[in-house]
Amino acid sequence: MLQDQDILDNISTGIVALDSELRVVALNAAGQVLLETSESRCLGTHAAQLLLDSDSWVAGLQQVLGSNSPLSRRGESLMLLSGQEIHVDLMVTPVNGSNCGIALLVELQAVDRLLKISREEGLIHAQETTRAVIRGLAHEIKNPLGGVRGAAQLLARELPDEGLQEYTRVIIREADRLRDLVDKLLGPNLQPDIRPLNIHEVLEHVRNLIVAESGNKTRISRDYDPSLPEFPADRAQLIQAVLNIVRNALQVAGSPEQCHITLRTRSERHLTIGSKSHRLGCRVDIIDNGPGVPEDMLHAIFAPMVTGRADGTGLGLSIAQAIVSRHGGLLECESAPGRTQFTIHLPMECKHAQTS
Ligand SMILES: Nc1ncnc2c1ncn2[C@@H]1O[C@H](COP(=O)(O)OP(=O)(O)O)[C@@H](O)[C@H]1O
Ligand SMILES: [Mg+2]
Numbered sequence: 001m002l003q004d005q006d007i008l009d010n011i012s013t014g015i016v017a018l019d020s021e022l023r024v025v026a027l028n029a030a031g032q033v034l035l036e037t038s039e040s041r042c043l044g045t046h047a048a049q050l051l052l053d054s055d056s057w058v059a060g061l062q063q064v065l066g067s068n069s070p071l072s073r074r075g076e077s078l079m080l081l082s083g084q085e086i087h088v089d090l091m092v093t094p095v096n097g098s099n100c101g102i103a104l105l106v107e108l109q110a111v112d113r114l115l116k117i118s119r120e121e122g123l124i125h126a127q128e129t130t131r132a133v134i135r136g137l138a139h140e141i142k143n144p145l146g147g148v149r150g151a152a153q154l155l156a157r158e159l160p161d162e163g164l165q166e167y168t169r170v171i172i173r174e175a176d177r178l179r180d181l182v183d184k185l186l187g188p189n190l191q192p193d194i195r196p197l198n199i200h201e202v203l204e205h206v207r208n209l210i211v212a213e214s215g216n217k218t219r220i221s222r223d224y225d226p227s228l229p230e231f232p233a234d235r236a237q238l239i240q241a242v243l244n245i246v247r248n249a250l251q252v253a254g255s256p257e258q259c260h261i262t263l264r265t266r267s268e269r270h271l272t273i274g275s276k277s278h279r280l281g282c283r284v285d286i287i288d289n290g291p292g293v294p295e296d297m298l299h300a301i302f303a304p305m306v307t308g309r310a311d312g313t314g315l316g317l318s319i320a321q322a323i324v325s326r327h328g329g330l331l332e333c334e335s336a337p338g339r340t341q342f343t344i345h346l347p348m349e350c351k352h353a354q355t356s
């Protein structure tokens with residue numbers, strides 16, 4: 001065991017330290033996640049036993065030992081003991097004169113992880129673009145709308161015939177409806193009220209609301225990680241975001257009795273959102289057993305006014321998304337018939353909440 005384990009565990013690259021017999025001396029937290037094993041299980045075991053098909057992996061390690069010069073391979077495919085294949089950029093460095101018996105340091109950087117970041121960046125950019133378009137459009141609509149409404153009011157006063165005022169009333173009512181719609185599209189514009197928040201209290205609040213809304217018929221299971229600390233966030237806004245997501249699950253279900261929702265929380269180490277890295281994050285999964293998001297809609301559900309329901313506004317998820325992103329977080333969805341999962345990732349040190 002290294003004394004510097006703390007440092008190792010805070011590195012997002014997987015690190016395996018091996019002795020001159022290729023036995024594992026240390027494996028950091030990221031390495032354990034990547035290789036789907038624990039340090040205690042593999043300390044002292046031969047590097048070959050970390051993987052299923054390990055010939056090329058062991059050959060590479062032996063080559064570095066023999067030549068005493070580093071080796072780097074990009075996009076190397078590794079077969080995990082579970083049978084799953086992962087792709088990594090691999091760097092093996094010889095260590096000379098180590099006082100803890102380390103002869104080789106192996107760095108593993110998952111290539112999949114990089115793909116995920118760029119996908120998330122794409123998502124974030126798309127959402128920022130949508131919000132910018134809405135802001136621009138809202139401005140263009142609201143200004144002339146105020147003029148139309150004011151003119152209709154003036155006109156109403158001048159009209160000689162009471163009966164004709166029905167028309168000006170329609171103009172005013174529809175102008176108001178349009179203004180309200182635009183306001184909703186813009187999302188909550190209150191400054192976030194950031195205070196220490198217990199995420200489970202938020203989830204319990206939503207759970208109670210939805211259970212009541214379903215006439216006590218919907219089953220909502222909890223799978224909470226009780227070790228999650230409080231973190232700064234806006235309680236009312238997060239309730240709104242989670243409520244919008246959970247309510248959708250209830251609405252798309254065949255009936256409240258068939259609907260089964262799971263609320264799950266986990267802590268996340270090294271949460272990366274866009275190009276920002278956070279040491280500690282909180283993850284909330286909202287899982288339902290409903291029919292799933294129609295495939296042709298999945299790419300667009302976070303956009304405003306995209307709805308699959310006859311009486312839907314298509315605003316619920318776009319508001320949830322705006323709130324989560326205001327907290328520096330990310331909202332994702334994966335869906336298949338019978339299992340739809342919305343995941344909220346939130347950094348736990350939320351310093352940069354801003355209205356946008
Ligand atoms: N859990 C879910 N399962 C299946 N479809 C969903 C789910 N959540 C959202 N959707 C789809 O996404 C659409 C957009 O949701 P939302 O933005 O809340 O607007 P609205 O509820 O007004 O339609 C929904 O109409 C529905 O078609
Ligand atoms: Mg909705």
